[in-house]
Structures are given as structure tokens and as C-alpha cells.
Amino acid sequence: LRSAEPSGPGGAGMAELKSLSGDAYLALSHGYAAAAAAAAGLAYGAARGPEATRGYGTPGPGGELPATPAPRAPAAAAESSGEQSGDEDDAFEQQRRRRRGPGGAADGRRRPREQRSLRLSINARERRRMHDLNDALDGLRAVIPYAHSPSVRKLSKIATLLLAKNYILMQAQALDEMRRLVAYLNQGQGLAAPVAAAPLTHFGQAAVFPFSAGAALPCPDKCAAFSGTPSALCKHCNEKP
DNA sequence: TAGGCCATCTGGTCCT
DNA sequence: AGGACCAGATGGCCTA
Numbered sequence: 551l552r553s554a555e556p557s558g559p560g561g562a563g564m565a566e567l568k569s570l571s572g573d574a575y576l577a578l579s580h581g582y583a584a585a586a587a588a589a590a591g592l593a594y595g596a597a598r599g600p601e602a603t604r605g606y607g608t609p610g611p612g613g614e615l616p617a618t619p620a621p622r623a624p625a626a627a628a629e630s631s632g633e634q635s636g637d638e639d640d641a642f643e644q645q646r647r648r649r650r651g652p653g654g655a656a657d658g659r660r661r662p663r664e665q666r667s668l669r670l671s672i673n674a675r676e677r678r679r680m681h682d683l684n685d686a687l688d689g690l691r692a693v694i695p696y697a698h699s700p701s702v703r704k705l706s707k708i709a710t711l712l713l714a715k716n717y718i719l720m721q722a723q724a725l726d727e728m729r730r731l732v733a734y735l736n737q738g739q740g741l742a743a744p745v746a747a748a749p750l751t752h753f754g755q756a757a758v759f760p761f762s763a764g765a766a767l768p769c770p771d772k773c774a775a776f777s778g779t780p781s782a783l784c785k786h787c788n789e790k791p
Numbered sequence: 792t793a794g795g796c797c798a799t800c801t802g803g804t805c806c807t
Numbered sequence: 808a809g810g811a812c813c814a815g816a817t818g819g820c821c822t823a
Contacts, residue, residue: 668809669801672801672802672809672810673799673800673801675810675811676799676801676811676812677798677799679811679812680798680799684798706795706797707796708796
């Protein structure tokens with residue numbers, strides 16, 4: 551990815567999604583699910599179901615790929631890959647001539663058949679690479695909090711990336727606020743800041759998140775201003791009103 | 792039907 | 808030399 555902010559075709563959807571990005575999006579910390587659902591509106595593949603969305607079309611019989619059904623196998627692509635059989639070499643050469651022009655010969659010393667098998671293996675590698683990329687995107691979709699449901703469309707690739715970016719920013723902001731809150735509480739209780747803040751200095755220490763989801767009592771202290779969630783570390787949080 | 796999204800093929804470039 | 812990565816081209820499917 552050479553451009554962090556892709557542009558070009560698909561711009562309409564991008565503009566829509568960009569309206570959710572940055573600070574404006576971060577402001578939606580409580581409405582993340584709704585925002586995600588909005589982003590999911592840019593997604594694709596509702597009618598295909600979770601399995602079909604994989605949609606990796608196999609180029610055709612005889613290839614080195616597993617013989618999974620190819621819901622969207624591009625006819626022309628399969629033909630151009632020469633894996634359909636018959637006049638495969640002719641088709642392959644015609645394709646090359648079309649692309650390279652009359653005099654074009656990038657690999658002139660290779661015999662056509664050898665050349666073609668090399669091309670097929672390169673194609674297969676590229677397919678595998680793209681499948682791995684899609685698997686990684688699926689993994690990312692799985693951990694992004696948006697409406698995962700059969701009735702909700704799968705997030706598009708670009709929507710997945712942008713939503714993930716915003717989610718990370720949102721988490722970082724929440725962590726920052728939590729650090730400030732802990733520092734504030736430590737001041738109020740006369741604790742040595744380095745001791746109490748130590749568990750939070752490591753970015754990955756989400757397990758020490760000091761709020762308990764169970765308690766719902768409003769805190770008379772200022773920690774209630776943070777997300778409205780009572781803090782287990784705050785002595786006021788569990789006080790009876 | 793146009794536009795969005797996608798998978799695939801392909802050639803070029805860089806790296807090991 | 809071979810593999811990984813990238814971007815352009817192409818064509819199919821879906822939705823508004």
C-alpha cells in the first residue's frame with residue numbers, strides 16, 4: 551500500500567466513509583456500533599453469505615488450485631490463464647500479443663510451453679498471496695466491533711481498513727483518558743504515582759482496566775465523568791448514594 | 792444502467 | 808533465478 555488514503559475509483563463510498571474518520575469519528579465513542587453499521591452500509595456481499603463472500607473463483611479445471619466451486623470465476627480471466635484446455639497455448643500467446651504488442655517479447659529465450667507453465671505458477675502464487683491478504687482482512691473484520699450478523703453486509707476492504715484505523719485511534723484515546731483518570735485518582739488518595747500507574751505504562755495491559763462493568767452506581771467523584779462507568783479503584787464509586 | 796466492489800491475470804520492480 | 812509485492816487492466820456480480 552503506497553497510499554495511506556486511497557483515492558480514485560470508489561471515491562463516493564470513500565467520501566462517505568471518510569465522514570466517519572478522524573476526530574469526528576472519535577467523538578462517536580459511545581456510538582461506535584452505529585457508526586460501524588453505517589460503515590457496513592458500504593460493504594458488499596450481503597446476498598452471498600459468509601462462505602460465498604470468499605468468492606475466490608478458481609480459474610478452471612486442470613489448475614493447481616483446489617476444486618472448490620467458483621461462484622464468480624471470470625470467464626475471460628480463466629480463458630486468458632489458459633487453464634481451460636484445448637488451444638491453451640494459442641490463447642495464451644494471443645493474450646500476450648494483445649498485451650505486449652506485435653514486437654513484444656519480454657522473455658524471448660523461453661519456450662512457449664515453459665513460459666506458460668512459469669506464468670501459471672506465478673499466477674497461482676499471486677492468487678495465494680491475495681487469498682492470504684483476504685484471510686487477514688477477514689481476521690481484522692472479526693475483531694472490529696461492528697454488527698456481525700448474517701443480515702448485515704460484510705465490510706468492504708476499504709471500509710474494514712478505515713474502521714480499524716478509527717477503532718485503534720479510539721482505543722488509544724480511551725487509554726489516554728484512563729491514564730489521566732488514574733493519575734488524578736492517585737493524586738487524590740496520596741498514592742505514589744509511579745506505583746499505581748505502573749501497570750498502565752505498558753500499552754498492552756488491558757487486563758488491568760480498572761472499571762468493573764457490573765457496578766452501575768454513579769460516582770459522586772469526577773471519575774464518573776469518564777465514560778460514566780464506575781471505577782473499582784475509586785473509593786466513591788461503590789458508595790451508597 | 793451506472794457505479795461500487797471484487798477476483799484474477801499480467802508485467803514490472805525489488806529483494807533474497 | 809525465483810519469490811514477493813505492486814499497480815493497471817479486465818470482466819463479473821450486485822445494488823440503487
